Amino acid sequence: MDEARFEAFYRANAGSLWSYIYRMTGDPAIADDLLQKSFFRFLRANPQVANDDHLRRYLFRTATNLAFDHFRETKRERGREMVIIEEGTSRDTADLRHDMMRTFAELKPRERALLWLAHVEESEHVDIAEALGVKTKSVKVLLFRARKRLAELLRKKGIVS
Amino acid sequence: MTDDVCRREADVRKGGWSDELRAHIDTCPDCSAAAWMVKFAAMPDREHMLPDPSVVWLKAQLLRNTAVAERVTRPMTTVQMSAYLVIAACWAAVMTWKWDVLSRWIHRLTPGAFVIGTSTDAATAQFSITFLVALVILASLTIMVALHTILAEE
Numbered sequence: 001m002d003e004a005r006f007e008a009f010y011r012a013n014a015g016s017l018w019s020y021i022y023r024m025t026g027d028p029a030i031a032d033d034l035l036q037k038s039f040f041r042f043l044r045a046n047p048q049v050a051n052d053d054h055l056r057r058y059l060f061r062t063a064t065n066l067a068f069d070h071f072r073e074t075k076r077e078r079g080r081e082m083v084i085i086e087e088g089t090s091r092d093t094a095d096l097r098h099d100m101m102r103t104f105a106e107l108k109p110r111e112r113a114l115l116w117l118a119h120v121e122e123s124e125h126v127d128i129a130e131a132l133g134v135k136t137k138s139v140k141v142l143l144f145r146a147r148k149r150l151a152e153l154l155r156k157k158g159i160v161s
Numbered sequence: 162m163t164d165d166v167c168r169r170e171a172d173v174r175k176g177g178w179s180d181e182l183r184a185h186i187d188t189c190p191d192c193s194a195a196a197w198m199v200k201f202a203a204m205p206d207r208e209h210m211l212p213d214p215s216v217v218w219l220k221a222q223l224l225r226n227t228a229v230a231e232r233v234t235r236p237m238t239t240v241q242m243s244a245y246l247v248i249a250a251c252w253a254a255v256m257t258w259k260w261d262v263l264s265r266w267i268h269r270l271t272p273g274a275f276v277i278g279t280s281t282d283a284a285t286a287q288f289s290i291t292f293l294v295a296l297v298i299l300a301s302l303t304i305m306v307a308l309h310t311i312l313a314e315e
Contacts, residue, residue, distance in 0.1 A: 003215075003218050006214065007214040007215070007218070010214040010217065011214060014211050014212075015211065018211055019202075022209075023201070028209055031209075032212065035211070035212070036212060036217055039217050039221065040217075040220065040221045040224055043218070043221040043225070044221070044224070044225060044228070097204055100197075100200070100201050100204060103197075104201060115194075116198075116202075119174065119195060119198040119199070119202065120198065120202040122174075147166075147191060147194045147195070148190070148194075150194040150197065150198075151190035151191065151193055152190075154193055154194065154197055155190070155193075159193075159197065
């Protein structure tokens with residue numbers, strides 16, 4: 001991949017990838033770090049695929065693996081305040097974001113990845129399976145459970161009746 | 162089990178909810194989760210500045226070069242470590258071989274013996290030519306490996 005193509009690919013995908021990693025980890029600095037690492041790995045692997053959709057799936061899979069590695073490494077620190085809101089965000093937005101991020105952080109990392117990939121990225125089950133390293137058939141069940149857990153959390157917090 | 166997902170979830174994901182759909186969202190757990198995800202995804206977080214692509218590209222190239230350099234120097238490092246181990250083993254072997262003579266010679270190393278020059282005479286008398294040659298070769302090899310390490314690091 002040459003620099004011009006990389007730049008176009010980066011501009012098209014870095015924003016959504018950053019959002020994904022940020023919602024997964026809850027920390028903008030870690031999201032920055034993992035975003036760059038994902039692109040470094042992506043460039044090092046230099047996948048010989050012409051289709052940008054395939055490259056995007058490859059990138060998200062790499063980012064998911066890096067995020068899971070990060071969770072494994074920081075497992076001992078779990079329990080500390082995870083959500084970090086960036087400076088320069090208005091008070092109301094920050095509060096809302098904080099509440100939503102905290103709610104999302106209560107899910108397991110795999111549930112977060114599942115829900116984000118399915119609901120926001122609108123990925124196919126086969127792509128989610130590839131990104132998470134699970135069987136395609138399992139995605140439906142795992143997604144059902146993740147959705148159920150989120151619904152329970154929302155009910156517990158009084159967000160929905 | 163998984164076929165229980167609400168059919169209206171697709172409408173919820175599309176956005177632009179009608180009053181009737183909002184009422185449904187309030188009562189349906191699947192749709193409430195889907196609606197929450199829609200709101201969560203729409204939450205602005207893009208005031209965050211992303212790294213410039215040219216910087217990421219440059220860093221990736223640097224990392225790639227570092228990885229290549231590490232890969233190239235790996236055999237050299239292995240050879241260097243092996244050389245240190247072999248030399249250490251040789252020193253140990255030589256010391257074990259002539260330990261009796263060496264310990265006697267060390268005990269004779271007194272300031273007085275140095276002054277009258279008997280320590281060197283005694284050493285040359287007790288050490289065989291083979292042993293002295295082995296010592297010289299080993300010392301030279303040790304210096305060579307040490308110099309190689311220092312110069313390679315520089």
